[in-house]
Structures are given as structure tokens and as C-alpha cells.
Amino acid sequence: MLLNFYKYQGTGNDFVIIDNRNQVFPKDNNGLVSFLCDRKFGIGADGLILLEDDDVADFKMVYYNSDGNQSSMCGNGGRCIVAFAKHLGLVVSDASFEAVDGHHKARIEADVVSLQMQEVTDINEKSNSLFLNTGSPHHVQLVTDLKDFDVRKEGERLRYGVYGQEGSNINFVENIDENSFLVRTYERGVEDETLSCGTGVTAVALAMHHSGQANSNTIKITTPGGLLEVRFTKNKNKEGYNEIWLTGAAQLVFKGEIYVEA
Numbered sequence: 001m002l003l004n005f006y007k008y009q010g011t012g013n014d015f016v017i018i019d020n021r022n023q024v025f026p027k028d029n030n031g032l033v034s035f036l037c038d039r040k041f042g043i044g045a046d047g048l049i050l051l052e053d054d055d056v057a058d059f060k061m062v063y064y065n066s067d068g069n070q071s072s073m074c075g076n077g078g079r080c081i082v083a084f085a086k087h088l089g090l091v092v093s094d095a096s097f098e099a100v101d102g103h104h105k106a107r108i109e110a111d112v113v114s115l116q117m118q119e120v121t122d123i124n125e126k127s128n129s130l131f132l133n134t135g136s137p138h139h140v141q142l143v144t145d146l147k148d149f150d151v152r153k154e155g156e157r158l159r160y161g162v163y164g165q166e167g168s169n170i171n172f173v174e175n176i177d178e179n180s181f182l183v184r185t186y187e188r189g190v191e192d193e194t195l196s197c198g199t200g201v202t203a204v205a206l207a208m209h210h211s212g213q214a215n216s217n218t219i220k221i222t223t224p225g226g227l228l229e230v231r232f233t234k235n236k237n238k239e240g241y242n243e244i245w246l247t248g249a250a251q252l253v254f255k256g257e258i259y260v261e262a
């Protein structure tokens, strides 16, 4: 079977994206997904995304980690699929889509995509970290000298040692300036550091505000893959946040076709 694909990246988190409105992609073939994401034998990506028709929204997003398994919400992938939908002519400047964690709105201007994330109501404070779910589960921990920190080693230890087989994404944070942070993320399902993680930087922004490390409702996050901005509103009469928007660049890198065994 000849498969047409598009390669997108959102602040260095990269994805194979396939227009699957004709439903020809073998969605249960996890081996095929991990092959397509393999950086030596396949196309190479942190994840694979299918764009499909939806009865109500402009489209539906199906997300797989590079390990081949469908997973929870991908914020950077959500920004990239909006850029892809614009490329296909499905949307112009405003978009809505269904994802594994529910309905999302988005806005695109040039190559900058703002994606509305789900409301966050539970933030679990531990001795030296916080845990919250922004569409995917995230551990958030302040460290010093982040640029020299062993993210892969420490991330793997926490992902399996503390969070077990279900796992969590692990975010290490260093305060740069008021309401500005450096973040490096170990991603579950990639099982390595990625250049950025959208649901991860969203979790970091909310965790820093919740714990008093930040006092603005607009937080700038620098990642190895580029700059992301998170805006939010604190819930009035309950814990947590809503009107959460993740903003950053999302670009088409190349498109191609690959022959795969059906």
C-alpha cells in the first residue's frame, strides 16, 4: 500500500500526519506506527497523527506515541494538526476538533497556532514535585542547572519508579525570569527526552502559578525546541484553571509517500 504522509514539527516535537478521512490506515497496526516513527528504518517522529472526519467538529485527531500505541492528548500535535487542516483547506483561521480528551478550539495566524486545552481542576502537590493532567499526565519538578541535568536518566527513573507501567511524562523546570521558565521533558511513549511537550509546558505553567512561582496568567516557556506561551484563567470557586491556551509555531517540514505492507 502506498501511504501519503506529511511531516510537521511544533517547537521541535515532530509528527507524521496522515489524512485518514478515507479510513484506509490500519489503525490497529501498532507495529506499522512504530516503524513509521522509527528514525533509522522509517520516516522518524515522536508520534503519528491521523486526521479523520467528525460529525460535529471540523475534524477528529487520533494520536499515537512513537512506541506505536494510541495515547492521551498531544498539545504540540494538536497545534500541528490545525496547521495541516489549514493546508488541506478544511479551516481558515478558526478550527474545532475532537481528540481523545474531548473537544478543542484553535486559532491559526500564519504559522502560529493557539490551542485551547481542557480545564484542569486537580493539582496534586508532593514534597518536591507537582502532578496534574492537562490531557496527558505530567510530573513537574523544579531543578537547578537544568541545561546539564540528565533528563533521560532521571526521567526514566521517575516514569517507571514512581508512576509504574501506566507512567507519566516528566517535566524538569528552571526559573529564568519572572513568569518565564526553561523546561525539558521526558515523554512517556517516546521513552526519551523530546525537544518540547505541549501538554507538558501547559502543566508547568499551571503548576508554577498554583505553587506561587509565577504571578501572571501568561507564562513564557523556553524549551530546547523553541518558545511556547501558556495563557489561563484561575477557576473562581474551585481549584484549578480554565480558558487555557497553548500558543506556538507549527510548520510543515516535508511531505512524501512510503510503500508499506497492507
Ligand SMILES: N[C@H](CCC[C@H](N)C(=O)O)C(=O)O
Residues within 6 Å of the ligand: 013, 047, 065, 071, 072, 073, 074, 075, 076, 077, 136, 137, 168, 169, 187, 188, 189, 190, 196, 197, 198, 199, 200
Ligand atoms: N507522550 C504523551 C502524549 C504526547 C504529549 C506531547 N507530545 C505533547 O505535545 O503534549 C503521553 O503519552 O502522555
